[in-house]
Amino acid sequence: MPFVVDFVKRMDELSPAARGIYGEIHPQVMQSISTHMTGKQLKRMNSVQLKEFLPYLPENGVVLEIENLWFWLRDILTVGTTSMLFGARDNPWKKHPSLVNAYWNYEAGDPSRRFNLTAVGNRRTNMHHATMHDALVEYFATCYDSSIASKDSDVAEMIRDAVALQRRSGFNVGDVAASQLAIIHGSIVSTVPTAFWTLAYTFSQPELLAKLRENALAAVTFKDIGDTGVRQAIVLNDQIDVLCPLLVATLHETQRLVSIGLLHRRVLEDTQVSEGIGEAKRTYLLKKGTAIFLASGPSHRSDQIWGEAPDEFRLDRLQDNAVVQAYENGQEKAKSAARSRNKAYFPFGGGKELCPGRNFAASEALSTLLVMVLGFDMSSPDGTPLKLPSFSPPKMTASVARPHKDADLRVNIKRRVGWENIIWGVSPD
């Protein structure tokens, strides 16, 4: 937690009064995020996001020629995710699309703000932060109250709670805007690349794609629109995780492979830790204030833990039946294998800092995947399956890899045969 608090407190836009109190109210804001990222509220948030995604998909007869899948998806999901937070009606990122670039340009340089590495800070990063801050100040000063008062408001409960708490604590509109920028960053920075890689792994493996197409049907119902020949496909957005185990397994295996960033901790008190026993025992003193970085990559890709070819995508890897069955039969060896896997798999971090947005992020990736596999063909421009792009490591504040900047990410998207006359709907609406 201290890192997030530092991250916000370091924002130039925060008033001295808010800077003083931010650390105190931060745990309540985190608690509120966790509380609202469950049940009906979570599904409503995901429906807002999915409804924002659907209009970008091609109509019947259109081949969408995309120059760069990463930029395309990134920009659309940035708008969808910010609409999920601030409501589709008044979302500044929807009203002013230039803010999407402002976010990603800011993201490209943000370590300076989190770690006080002034050497890597730059004026441009601060400028993009200020641009987004101005837009949010305008939103909170002019539309927010009417937006939450409207009877069909879709401003997320977690934002309403956080803003109410901050206002009660004496935050001015600039302070509220600054602290919401941290929520925006948390919501977008890993969610978007996770959704990207889930699509990339799926559409680069035709056998996997075929399996997912079959499984995805379980979470869609159809309604004829009169006798027009047009049908509505309604995505059961609140049931994908239950009805589509293969989509879930795809997401989990993707996360194992692409979550290769660092977890951050700071030592709060001088602490001794030991490893080994007897003469081999070694003890270390971790001094108060020391930063500790825990790399997820080696753990997520260890052959000792994941078995053969840990760099390869295997749909059943996390649900390795032999391990699961032996575990259920109480066999000790399997128990320890299953335990090691649990411990070694942490795409959302762990402990007190466990990501509070994990359920939203998973639902966003799953619903995007479901619509794409069911309704659309996505291929390289020459009609062959996508080639999985090589990785660039994530920034220091992020945990998920990015596609390499030189990767060929051109794709064509068109409606699948049999899905030409489909109108998409979302349930719950």
Ligand code: HEM
């Ligand atoms: C696939 C998408 C996501 C991934 C991979 C991800 C991953 C992580 C990781 C690894 C951490 C650090 C946990 C630790 O240190 O143990 C974290 C923290 C956090 N995440 Fe996420 N996250 C995602 C989506 C989201 C979303 C949608 C939100 C929206 C609210 C969010 C909000 C946060 C916040 C506020 C923290 C800081 C928690 C704290 O310090 O107490 N994340 N996330």
